[in-house]
Amino acid sequence: MTLSFKILNENLNARKGILNTFHGDINTPAFMPVGTYGAVKGVKPHELSELGADIILSNTYHLMERPGKEVIKKQGGLRKFMNWDGPILTDSGGFQVMSLSKIAKLDKNGVTFNSHIDGSVIRLTPEESINIQNAFDSTITMVFDECTPYPVEFDVARKSMNLSMEWAVKSKQKFINRDGYGLFGIVQGSTYKDLRFESSNKLIDIGFDGYAIGGLAVGEGHNIMIKTIKDSINFLPKDKPRYLMGVGYPKDIIEAVRLGVDMFDCVIPTRSGRTGKIFTKQGEINIKNARHKFDPRPIETGCLCHTCSNNISRSYLHHLFKTNEMLGTIYCTLHNLFHYIELMADLRNAIKNNKFNEVAEKRLNNYNKGDIEIYS
Numbered sequence: 514m515t516l517s518f519k520i521l522n523e524n525l526n527a528r529k530g531i532l533n534t535f536h537g538d539i540n541t542p543a544f545m546p547v548g549t550y551g552a553v554k555g556v557k558p559h560e561l562s563e564l565g566a567d568i569i570l571s572n573t574y575h576l577m578e579r580p581g582k583e584v585i586k587k588q589g590g591l592r593k594f595m596n597w598d599g600p601i602l603t604d605s606g607g608f609q610v611m612s613l614s615k616i617a618k619l620d621k622n623g624v625t626f627n628s629h630i631d632g633s634v635i636r637l638t639p640e641e642s643i644n645i646q647n648a649f650d651s652t653i654t655m656v657f658d659e660c661t662p663y664p665v666e667f668d669v670a671r672k673s674m675n676l677s678m679e680w681a682v683k684s685k686q687k688f689i690n691r692d693g694y695g696l697f698g699i700v701q702g703s704t705y706k707d708l709r710f711e712s713s714n715k716l717i718d719i720g721f722d723g724y725a726i727g728g729l730a731v732g733e734g735h736n737i738m739i740k741t742i743k744d745s746i747n748f749l750p751k752d753k754p755r756y757l758m759g760v761g762y763p764k765d766i767i768e769a770v771r772l773g774v775d776m777f778d779c780v781i782p783t784r785s786g787r788t789g790k791i792f793t794k795q796g797e798i799n800i801k802n803a804r805h806k807f808d809p810r811p812i813e814t815g816c817l818c819h820t821c822s823n824n825i826s827r828s829y830l831h832h833l834f835k836t837n838e839m840l841g842t843i844y845c846t847l848h849n850l851f852h853y854i855e856l857m858a859d860l861r862n863a864i865k866n867n868k869f870n871e872v873a874e875k876r877l878n879n880y881n882k883g884d885i886e887i888y889s
């Protein structure tokens with residue numbers, strides 16, 4: 514494991530840094546767009562680069578089912594397969610196994626489950642998850658873990674966390690060390706501070722390139738999520754990247770960066786873009802609402818994204834959604850991803866200039882203002 518991570522600036526607990534990988538550098542705090550099946554839906558790889566994405570995330574569970582690891586391996590790995598030049602992080606499949614499939618059997622060595630595609634029986638173990646991610650040539654590999662639902666009783670959370678820690682050991686044993694590639698451990702323990710402490714210590718003893726906070730964004734809500742991060746982030750080494758998995762809305766990200774988180778991934782900007790839900794500096798809008806029907810303005814005046822800078826009007830976007838034209842989802846996805854990636858750049862600058870709290874408060878206040886003008 515040889516990823517190098519350098520913290521360049523600190524402002525209170527927030528950090529601005531750079532993570533060097535074999536496939537390129539990642540400026541942190543970073544947002545990773547999600548390409549579930551090896552594609553960020555509707556967005557070409559060169560557009561992701563133009564948006565400023567340093568790294569993308571893909572899902573082991575989905576890709577092991579379709580097209581399968583052999584196809585991707587024979588095409589030279591996932592980056593080559595999808596023609597993305599930058600670094601790629603793959604999750605381990607643990608989360609999707611728990612949430613999407615019908616589990617037939619969970620034992621100390623792995624999970625046997627039915628495919629959510631065709632019902633066929635699949636076995637996934639820590640060793641196999643790492644083998645698959647290796648076949649994908651993933652820049653950052655995640656350990657295989659078990660995710661608990663929310664809420665969960667302490668004893669159940671403890672048992673699950675201990676199993677995940679055993680799987681973390683097995684994952685590391687199977688990982689192949691290569692220059693510029695890394696393996697991240699995942700802290701579990703639900704919302705229990707004692708378990709998060711125990712889990713962090715076990716992972717630090719094993720030793721990883723980075724540490725993820727897993728098991729959140731599973732229905733606990735913003736306040737409990739932030740409290741759990743606050744309770745547990747200081748258990749993690751300061752000199753390694755910290756990745757909050759599957760989070761979240763812009764306000765979740767701002768609060769987590771404030772606490773010292775460096776990396777994020779979430780389907781929210783892309784999934785929302787496909788349903789006409791758009792993030793603006795003045796909060797969320799739904800382009801399908803009638804108030805946009807005659808509105809000649811772009812989504813946001815002054816926004817430098819592809820959609821707004823080409824003066825694509827709200828009126829036109831409203832029409833595209835009403836007629837189910839795929840271009841509407843593409844335009845909105847591009848704007849939403851730009852919003853997230855620009856937010857990260859804004860937060861990085863704020864940290865550098867020792868103005869994190871000021872910039873964060875301005876962002877949060879503006880989100881609460883709401884976008885309410887009506888054109889007719």
Ligand SMILES: [Zn+2]
Pocket residue numbers: 812813816817818819820821822848851
């Ligand atoms: Zn825009």
